[in-house]
Amino acid sequence: MSVWRNLGEHTAYENRWVTVNMADVELPDGRHLDHTVIRLRPVAVATVVNEANEVLLLWRHRFITDAWGWELPSGGTGEGEAPAVAAAREFEEETGWRPGPMRLLLAVDPMPGISTSHHRVYWSDSAQRIGEPRDGFESARREWVPLEKVPELITRGEVRSANAVAALLMLRHLRLG
Template sequence: MRWTVHSERDLYRDQWVHVAAADVELPDGRRLDHRIVRTAAPGAGIVVVSDRRVLLLWRHRFITDSYAWEIPHGSIRPGEDPAAAAAREAEEETGWRPEGPIRPLVYSQPSPGLMTSEHHIFRADSARYICTPRDAFESDRVEWVPIDEIRNLIDKRHIVAGTTLVALLYLLSEGG
């Protein structure tokens, strides 16, 4: 059932995010003042697998004041191919350059009832160490985590970020 948008007004806008309020009408005739968060660019991430291990970053997220494992992920630059963006993010955040074919793994809209964010997630089956991470501020450490430990890390809430969860659960559903 499609909602009707009667109007929209800006609440906040900067280089990363645009927050708006929309006057929407539900199919039953009720009206709501609904919030919309528009992100500036789509995101790209990558699951790099080698020897039944996955390349992950141990990150602190100040918003939730929590630590957890995440896949390399970031914004796609204007005109940049999503797969190239995913590979670039991996190299900048981990120091490892994905090699071989980089193929689509899964596409996700993390919260389509609130935001326009879309994430293109890829998979690579090898990587070569290039240098220390250029964006060393991204994580406390970078490690190759055994695929067999992923489920346990999720259960212990050591993997909680939505995009990482979707990507790794999809990987597990494929048999790793």
């Protein structure tokens, strides 16, 4: 079996959101290499699909990639916070809608070759409008988008986030067959 072994790490940078470590990795042939490891707290992602098979999405700009796209509300889980609770909290803060009971849809590791970022995506089939989003600055607008349009949005590059692509395709499959 071909296994890379982490023989130890030292921290190159750290703040409350991220720790960047350098790992001493031994390859199966005995060679060593320095490998960057980005350690992040778990991410909770949320979505709601209504009776019309529409999903509430955020239209937002990401300065890092200088790109606009549709995304799902998401954020880091707080210390000791259950991921489903964090997902519901993020959804409410970013949309102004309070989701019904959250169910786990999927879990993904978007960049397992370099990062410990683990994303758990939750969904609900109901939500109640409670007002304006507390974190409205996070998106330019929020819209209910038909699940049937998901492949077209992805093809046009309007859904760029890996967790959103995976979740929306899974929901489309589950709800529309």
